[in-house]
Amino acid sequence: MLKPYQLEGFKWLKTLYDNNLGGILADDMGLGKTIQMISLFDSIKTDKPLLVVCPKSLVYNWESELDKFKIQIEKIVYVGSKKEREEIIGKIKSSKEKLIVISSYDTLRNDIDEFRDIKFDTIVLDEAQNIKSIDALRTIAAKSIDAEKRFVLTGTPIENGISDLWSIFDFLMPGYLYTYQRFKRIEERATTSDEKAMDFIIKKTAPFILRRTKKTVLKELPPKIEEVIYGKFDNESRKAYDSYLLKVKERIENPEVNKMEILADITKLRQLAISPKLLYNDYESDSEKIELLTNLIDNSVESGHKVLVFSSFVKALDLVKEKYNEDLYFELTGKTEARSRIDMVNEFNKEESTKKVFFISLKAGGTGLNLVGADIVIHIDPWWNDAAEQQANDRTHRIGQKNSVTIYKVIMKESIEEKILELQAIKKELFEQIVEEGDSRISKMSINDYKYLLE
Known part of the structure; x- marks a missing residue:
């Protein structure tokens, strides 16, 4: 059962999905970003696979969450020996029904040639601060996936500076925030008290970021x-x-x-x-x-x-x-x-x-x-x-x-x-x-x- 704010989050994700757009679910840590995304998965009607990419430490956590909420979608955890992974890739390619594939960033990077051959309905990056480095192989791999819809889950879309947002948006909507060099020039103005530059960044990114804090939605959470x-x-x-x-x-x-x-x-x-x-x-x-x-x-x-x-x-x-x-x-x-x-x-x-x-x-x-x-x-x-x-x-x-x-x-x-x-x-x-x-x-x-x- 979704809490009211989680239901709002699901509806926001679904609206973006239905309009062929992507977005960043940036809720405070602990507010249930995973269950909101699982609810979106459950609502999607497709015969193509859905791909979740997350840190290695969270692969089985995703499997556990999918089991907990008992949605009727087959799931595949993409781990194992080279031979076992090849068998999984074959199963994904031959499937004619919706299924959820869970992979770590590093495994995706290592097996990117196999993943590039698959057409996914949706790709979701969990803890997407993992792609903030624009030249990292894991970032390049994630951006090269063929997927119709793209979403990001992260409680910290900005860790090291506003330019972190550029890499995430370049994954979601390539070119939307211009080239990296041009965005960096805007960032430099924004961080030196140029209010117009800061307003510009906020107006460009705000429609595609949903963030709620525990302070505002979990009144019952202990201090x-x-x-x-x-x-x-x-x-x-x-x-x-x-x-x-x-x-x-x-x-x-x-x-x-x-x-x-x-x-x-x-x-x-x-x-x-x-x-x-x-x-x-x-x-x-x-x-x-x-x-x-x-x-x-x-x-x-x-x-x-x-x-x-x-x-x-x-x-x-x-x-x-x-x-x-x-x-x-x-x-x-x-x-x-x-x-x-x-x-x-x-x-x-x-x-x-x-x-x-x-x-x-x-x-x-x-x-x-x-x-x-x-x-x-x-x-x-x-x-x-x-x-x-x-x-x-x-x-x-x-x-x-x-x-x-x-x-x-x-x-x-x-x-x-x-x-x-x-x-x-x-x-x-x-x-x-x-x-x-x-x-x-x-x-x-x-x-x-x-x-x-x-x-």
């Missing part, structure tokens, strides 16, 4: 409380951090400095803010941040809560989880099998589960998972854009959550982490300006931008 906990370096960690910071500041003044080398240095500073152990194998002491994190987890579990712990660095997760018995936690990283993810999520969400903590790599598990069994979220380190963190937070602050959710960011004072928080706020303001009314990526930053981070 989300965000809190920053500041820590202060202990003496040894301070020395390690300051020593490396001095080297970076000296290196960045070299006119021949390589930006990628500076980026690597900044990554190391982020690691040092967590613990010198992330860089120096012979470092023995626990850092102040690790102690803060373990105290926070201990207090949460002892108070009857379940906890999600996110980090950009798997090794940082390792430093924290080594403090606990394996019976207490699950761990999800890029190495975790897709099937295992579903099993772990289901077990963790059971009220009687003995697993109270879920350690999650931000990139591997920041999207697509439903972890409403938890009501505490802890970020070991801040990421470059707020959107990625909000996606992680909304693994638990979503439909089905009965408790208020508390999100903790543990930030070391007088470190690069404080500057990253400032950068997040700038990007969040840009996102709301374009999308709500209707990380410049770190590698794109200038040397002066890097110097600002090191102040």
